[in-house]
Amino acid sequence: MGTDNWKGHVNGILYGIQFDRALDDAVVTRVADGVAGGLYPGGPAETLDALTQALRYQGPLNDQVEAPHSEESIRAFLGKLSAALAARA
Incomplete structure (x- = not known):
């Protein structure tokens, strides 16, 4: 998956959490449920792959949406979301 592809997944997730004040476990569960339920394109496996690549990326993840x-909060959230999706696989 190229940068453009995983970036689109991450941007979709960031768009969905932009109004959440805290990126807590409830938000992780909500987004994981949305991924599993087809709310985000590509499904759980593709999203998990995108998150893995995003977390390896050294540049900013919050540069389009x-x-x-903070970048640190987003990375921590995406790490928790990745773990939640992997646990469901």
């Missing part, structure tokens, strides 16, 4: 969360 400006969610009001």
Whole structure:
């Protein structure tokens, strides 16, 4: 999966969490449920692959969809989401 592909998945997730004040476990569960339920394109396996690549990426993840969360918070959230999706696989 190229940068453009995983970036699209991450941007979709960031768009979905932009109004959440805290990126807590409830938000992780909500997004994981949305991925499993088809709310996000590509399904769980493709999203998990995108998250794996995103977390390896050294550049900013919050550069296109400006969610009001720090880069550190976004990376921590995506790591928790990745773990939640992997646990469901």
